Amino acid sequence: MLSKVSFIFEILSVVFFLCFLKRNKSEGLWVIFLYCVYSVIAELVGVTIARMYAKDLFYFWACYTIAEYTFFAYFFYTSFKNKNTRFIPIVGTLIFYGIVSFTFYNRNTQAFDSLSASMEAILMIIYSIVFLYSQITSPEIMYVFNTKKFWVVVATFLYFSSTLFLFLYAAGFTSQEHKSYWIINDVFEILKNTLFCISFAMKKSDAGKNSINTYNPDFL
Numbered sequence: 001m002l003s004k005v006s007f008i009f010e011i012l013s014v015v016f017f018l019c020f021l022k023r024n025k026s027e028g029l030w031v032i033f034l035y036c037v038y039s040v041i042a043e044l045v046g047v048t049i050a051r052m053y054a055k056d057l058f059y060f061w062a063c064y065t066i067a068e069y070t071f072f073a074y075f076f077y078t079s080f081k082n083k084n085t086r087f088i089p090i091v092g093t094l095i096f097y098g099i100v101s102f103t104f105y106n107r108n109t110q111a112f113d114s115l116s117a118s119m120e121a122i123l124m125i126i127y128s129i130v131f132l133y134s135q136i137t138s139p140e141i142m143y144v145f146n147t148k149k150f151w152v153v154v155a156t157f158l159y160f161s162s163t164l165f166l167f168l169y170a171a172g173f174t175s176q177e178h179k180s181y182w183i184i185n186d187v188f189e190i191l192k193n194t195l196f197c198i199s200f201a202m203k204k205s206d207a208g209k210n211s212i213n214t215y216n217p218d219f220l
Contacts, residue, residue, distance in 0.1 A: 029200070
């Protein structure tokens with residue numbers, strides 16, 4: 001039941017982006033929108049593969065992890081304005097693709113690629129912390145929560161930090177354990193897509209009003 005609710009929220013994130021398309025233009029969120037569309041399609045295709053080609057599930061979810069990472073890594077790379085921080089997702093991507101290549105070569109019999117998924121989660125947490133720190137310390141931004149990207153990054157951080165240990169042990173789960181513990185993933189998928197919807201529905205942030213340079217202490 002919860003997995004169905006989670007899927008509905010994935011669809012909602014796509015709907016919200018399209019409904020508020022004018023607000024999301026020139027905001028750098030198109031890659032997140034593509035990720036949301038990809039997730040919906042992958043869920044539908046995954047059900048078919050699980051029924052008809054169960055032996056190929058490992059490769060399917062491994063490819064999903066690669067695509068998911070690529071979407072987010074590109075989002076962070078374009079969001080980092082400081083040249084000194086832009087190298088972080090580049091180095092992280094090289095490490096991630098190296099690990100993925102290793103897992104593909106040493107494919108196991110499990111349907112879930114725990115190593116790649118866990119590495120992705122760790123890198124997403126790092127990217128999120130770097131982004132949030134740069135936003136908090138930026139003299140150009142007064143209220144970080146007024147920006148659309150802030151809510152996308154918070155959603156990313158909460159989801160991957162909450163599912164990291166789940167991904168670490170997922171490959172060794174029995175069918176019953178998978179049903180019991182995967183609720184964690186569903187709950188934070190719902191939370192992630194809820195925050196995406198909030199971001200998509202927000203009005204465009206006014207850089208001038210949101211700048212610390214326009215802060216007026218007498219206003220308080």
